[in-house]
Amino acid sequence: ANTAVKVSIDPAQDGPVINRHIFGQFAEHLGRGVYEGVWVGPDSTIPNTRGIRKDVVGALKALKVPNVRWPGGCFADEYHWRDGIGKPEDRRSRINASWAGRPEPNSFGTHEFFDFIQQIGADAFISANVGSGTVQEAADWLEYLTAQDSSLAKERAANGHPKPYEVAFWGIGNEVWGCGGPFTAEEYVTKLKQFSNFSTNHNKNMPTQQVAVGPDGDGFPEYAEVVMNAWSKRTWAWNIEALSLHRYTRNGWPPNIPATGFNQKQYASVIKETLGMNDFIKTNIAIMDKYDPEKKVGILVDEWGTWYAPTKGTDPGYLEQENSQRDAIIAALNFNIFARHADRVRGANIAQMINVLQAMILTDKEKMVLTPTYHAFRMYVPFQNAVRLKTNYDQGVYKEGDINLPKIDVISARDNQGRIWVAVTNIDPKQSIDVDLSLLGKSIASADGEILKAPTIDAVNSFAKPDVVSPKNLSLKAINGQLKFTIAPQSVSVISVKSQ
Ligand code: AHR
The missing domain is CATH 2.60.40.1180 (Golgi alpha-mannosidase II)
Incomplete structure (x- = not known):
């Protein structure tokens, strides 16, 4: 029965508003996420607008994607934004040391990213390079993006975009306790203060939220405590609007959960693992409440999703996996957890958008398929900014x-x-x-x-x-x-x- x-x-x-940014996405230079997934280049036979796939843009529009986090992930802390501007033929290539040692051609850089998010109607969430970059490099990037009148603004105009861009979120590093550092929480706070102080948004059409690195589901719980404690003693010279949390549905390392061909027992244990997101958020809210009872600083769970064993025949460094009905259920359960904590959780970014981890879309050359996770996101669109x-x-x-x-x-x-x-x-x-x-x-x-x-x-x-x-x-x-x-x-x- x-x-x-x-x-x-x-x-x-009425409860709090379910911030639309809870339905954010993450597109890293990783495997076939950006290259092939989004970018095919203007000369491709795959239908594109200035190099960006038309089919993918069409599908993503239906999700009303609120923001896209880019360029990483771990890649963000090895990314030098100057490599990705200027004439395509002059762009230097590098090795993507974070992901499979693939050459990074830098054909998809700042202007291509903004073209992409403007085509789908999303806001920008940029992760600045703290790990291998300098405070000046990050400050210059934000000035290049947002200034109206300076040499950097003129350079942006010469590269095709006179109007300043809008940057909704500015991530100060990524997983700086690991691939983006490594730093102790105290060492990071020193960097955070400097990067925050010198990263200035010059475009007053959109305020930029500065995002500090926080803990991960697998460790570094002290980050919430140390960052929030420092924030509570902040001076006029720096501030953050959000603390980042990362948590994957994964079962240790290396990833070993089969993406398909699992039984009901395995299904149940993965759902249990996913529901752990609730306690993870609650633990961090309790820490934040001590230092910020007025809830000025929001939580952005800016990496979440399933991380399974890679699809057979693919490069394990590309993080390609199948996406099943289980993933749709996992997406819905996570949306619900975020919504229940909407007074503090003001954003989240699923990892990742296309061809990587719990993707919305899979592509194979000119072919594209929408995953069950895509459909869950589409069905939840009415919850964006709803009470x-x-x-x-x-x-x-x-x-x-x-x-x-x-x-x-x-x-x-x-x-x-x-x-x-x-x-x-x-x-x-x-x-x-x-x-x-x-x-x-x-x-x-x-x-x-x-x-x-x-x-x-x-x-x-x-x-x-x-x-x-x-x-x-x-x-x-x-x-x-x-x-x-x-x-x-x-x-x-x-x-x-x-x-x-
Ligand atoms: O999403 C894949 C990777 O997971 C990201 O680059 C990193 O931030 C995290 O460890």
Whole structure:
């Protein structure tokens, strides 16, 4: 028999706004993420606009991608922005020492990145080079990007962009306890202060949030404490608006979780690992609350996602992996965790956008396929900048051997047009759930919805069969002011509810 769950939403109890930046993306110079995934060059036979793939831009537009973090990742701390500006034929190539020792041609640099994000309508999240760069190099880059009238601004204009760019986020290093350093937390704070002080945004059309490196799911917890303690004693000369957290769904090192061909026990243990994101965020919020009770500094989980064993036949340094229905469920569960902490979590960036780790899109030459994760992002678009509402329900228990997990995970929100949205994930891969949904104090008149379900939990979309996992219409009918519907096992649904 199906499990029955009553969900009641209180439209009168507003929570915080679910910042649209929670649905941010990350595009690093890694494997086939930027080169092939985004950039094919203007001479390619693959349809492109100034070298940027048209099919990929078209698909990403539907996600209303709020921001793209670039150029890394570990690559950011070996990146020298001057290598990537000027005439294409004059760009110097280097070895991408972080990722597979691949030559980095620098054909995709600052102007190409901004062209790309302008084509998809996203904001810029730039990670500055702290590890191998200088304070001056970072300061110059931000001036080059944002100044109206200086030699660097003129150089930008000569390179094709007279108008200053807008930089929404400025990351001061990446994983500086590891690939971006390595520095102790105290050593990093010294650098953070300098980079923050000398990195100036000159474009007043958009404020730039400075982002400090924080801890990782696997270690360096002291970073939150040391950075926030220093911030609490800051002077006028420096500031940060956000602390970065990184956490992958991974099982130690090297990555060993199979991306497909897993059983239900393995599925459950990966979901359990993912749900650990909640405790990770809570632990860091508790530290931040000590130094910043007014919540001035936000959390950006600017790297998250699944990190599985690489796809057979690919270079392990390219981090290419299959993406299944399990990934869509993982994406939804993470969105829900971020939304529940929306008063502090003001952004997140899935790793990564195309062809790398938990990607939205996979490409093979001229072919492109949308992953289940892509569909989860698309279905959650209405939650961008929506007001979270109080949602009451009993999570139930999905038991797999000795692992106990919630059966159902639900969030709800009201968008700026007053529409109410509900996202319901059935984590259980075996049982359907009969949902009985009501709005406190209101009567439901009608509802529309979509469901993302799959024949098997490890179902993937391939170039040959691109629609194995794709959203379907969810048939919904309001009866006596309530909504009763059944959701399939291992599924994600998003419903819009109209009241009378
Ligand atoms: O996303 C892949 C890598 O994971 C990033 O470059 C790094 O920041 C993290 O360790």
